[in-house]
Amino acid sequence: MTAAKKAKKSAAAKRERKERRFTPEATYASRATVYAGMIGALALGAGVYAQWLREEPLRYGPYLLGLGAVCFAGSLWKGAAEVGSVRVGDAGVALESGGDLVRILWCDIERVSIDAAGKVQIKGKEASLAFPADAHPKALAWVLSEGGRRVPDVMAVKRADIEALPEPKEFDGELVAVEELQVAGRHCRATEKPISFERDARLCPNCGEAYLKDHVPKKCLTCQAELGTRAREA
Ligand SMILES: [Zn+2]
Incomplete structure (x- = not known):
């Protein structure tokens, strides 16, 4: 050579530079999504009854059917799309949303906390990002473990919340190279x-x-x- x-x-x-990429937990669905799904299913059921099962169909039967179908389909679609993947590693924490990537380097993080709604809030000097802790328990465990080592002063998560998380494991997430x-x-x-x-x-x-x-x-x-x-x- x-x-x-x-x-x-x-x-x-x-x-x-390397980082771990975490996709949201498959079992996760936000409360709003679950309610929309339930309402959709109920409206669909009522619509089917009003339209076809009653001897005299009700006037609003078709609307119920339409509303139910929209809510139900919307909840299924949203459940999969609303929370993006999270990346944790040498280049701080990043959240993928749609085609965008919001990244906050460790040096730019001012505070990491969990709010009353169970969302992880990462406040940066210029940008901020948030994701539900329930959707990303492993990513959160890694944020706290890497952040605790790299920039411990900005970590503001309660001990009880940390103890409830899974232990960070070597093979968690998918190891990817940090892009430019x-x-x-x-x-x-x-x-x-x-x-x-x-x-x-x-x-x-x-x-x-x-x-x-x-x-x-x-x-x-x-x-x-x-x-x-x-x-x-x-
Ligand atoms: Zn430094």
Whole structure:
């Protein structure tokens, strides 16, 4: 192998970031979806009775049938589509919704909590994301375990809630490579200068904080992890 090829290979290895992708639990359906499904089924039943089983069909029979069918089909469709997959790993937490991916790096997370409705709320400096804990118990367990290690100060989840979760296991979720991280446009945490080119950026491997390559501190200013030569190319 030539020197140039070798160098290229090690640069590529440096960039590798991994994360776990979790699809929502198959048994999960939100309460609204369950109610819509129940109402739909009831209306369908009443509609069938009003339209065909009664000796004199009721005028509103067809409407009941239509309403029931719409609610029922809607609940089935929504049940599968309303909660997206969650990703947890080197590049923070990301939520897939439709074709979009909302990502919040560990360094940008201000608070992780569970609200009264049972939703995991991840509040970031610019974006925020939320998903029902019931739909993603394993993803939540991983958010708390990785977040607790990387940025413990922003974790605001009660001990009782943590204890109710499954233990994070090595083979949870699907291990995927992190796609390109948006670096250009971020500001160096040490100098506050904007980072215009990806090649000038160095990232904290622990929390994802960005620095200009000539201003990498010994310790990450956001998460206190040892940096120096451990800072990675974007
Ligand atoms: Zn850091």
